[in-house]
Amino acid sequence: MQVYRWTLTMALSIVHxxxxxxxxxxxxxxxxxxxxxxxxxxxxxxxxxxxxxxIIGRLxxxxxxxxxxxxxxxxxxxxxxxxxxxxxxxxxxxxxWAALIGGxxxxxxxxxxxxxIGGIR
Amino acid sequence: MSASDTPKRSMRTPLGRVRNLGAxxxxxxxxxxxxxxxxxxxxxxLPVIIVVMMTLGSNQAGAKVILGSLPIAVIMLLFIxxxxxxxxxxxxxxxxxxxxxxxxxxxSIMLNNFFSIAVALASTYAIIKLSSGV
Numbered sequence: 001m002q003v004y005r006w007t008l009t010m011a012l013s014i015v016h017x018x019x020x021x022x023x024x025x026x027x028x029x030x031x032x033x034x035x036x037x038x039x040x041x042x043x044x045x046x047x048x049x050x051x052x053x054x055i056i057g058r059l060x061x062x063x064x065x066x067x068x069x070x071x072x073x074x075x076x077x078x079x080x081x082x083x084x085x086x087x088x089x090x091x092x093x094x095x096x097w098a099a100l101i102g103g104x105x106x107x108x109x110x111x112x113x114x115x116x117i118g119g120i121r
Numbered sequence: 122m123s124a125s126d127t128p129k130r131s132m133r134t135p136l137g138r139v140r141n142l143g144a145x146x147x148x149x150x151x152x153x154x155x156x157x158x159x160x161x162x163x164x165x166x167l168p169v170i171i172v173v174m175m176t177l178g179s180n181q182a183g184a185k186v187i188l189g190s191l192p193i194a195v196i197m198l199l200f201i202x203x204x205x206x207x208x209x210x211x212x213x214x215x216x217x218x219x220x221x222x223x224x225x226x227x228x229s230i231m232l233n234n235f236f237s238i239a240v241a242l243a244s245t246y247a248i249i250k251l252s253s254g255v
Contacts, residue, residue, distance in 0.1 A: 030244065034197075035243060035244075037176075038247035038251045045180065045181030072162070110170060117178075
């Protein structure tokens with residue numbers, strides 16, 4: 001299959017799926033957090049915080065933040081295409097780079113704000 | 122489907138030919154809902170991030186007060202419903218693309234529905250419980 005040249009849009013198409021699957025599994029964390037808050041038990045909520053505050057937990061939530069931001073921007077990119085715009089080669093590339101860089105920038109920004117307000121110790 | 126795929130003397134209408142087609146056998150309704158929920162979540166993203174930031178550093182009692190307030194509960198409920206629907210459709214597309222064994226595909230789609238509905242109901246129940254002050 002030498003006719004195929006691996007392109008950025010191809011790679012990012014797979015990343016869109018991969019982040020979608022990761023977010024799918026990650027909803028368990030969101031549900032766990034909400035159920036713990038609703039349980040009325042301070043210990044149950046502390047358990048969630050103990051996990052999200054651990055090194056592994058922070059990596060998971062950081063990864064989740066990136067997956068969410070990237071998937072959102074990549075989704076907006078798909079929406080632009082659905083509306084019939086952005087199909088020229090340079091536009092395709094620009095949209096894809098915007099989703100890639102934008103996702104990383106938003107993730108870092110969110111974590112800087114989170115640390116700045118002192119919520120994460 | 123091009124005209125050459127159908128017998129020349131077919132009496133079936135164009136609509137009849139496309140009915141029940143597509144990998145999901147459900148036409149474009151899932152395609153539309155996928156976009157609808159995607160746009161909804163994009164609009165809700167900033168409010169949801171703010172809500173999560175507000176709860177950072179607070180204990181269970183503090184989180185309960187924040188998540189139990191009416192506007193925040195509505196934002197979270199909308200986000201949960203949109204996410205569960207969006208992820209159910211998205212995972213079904215992935216299953217339909219990669220699982221070709223018909224039985225395994227049906228089982229996978231069924232489990233996908235169970236998981237998505239369970240996550241949605243558990244999270245929705247939690248939000249309502251937080252709001253009702255029980």
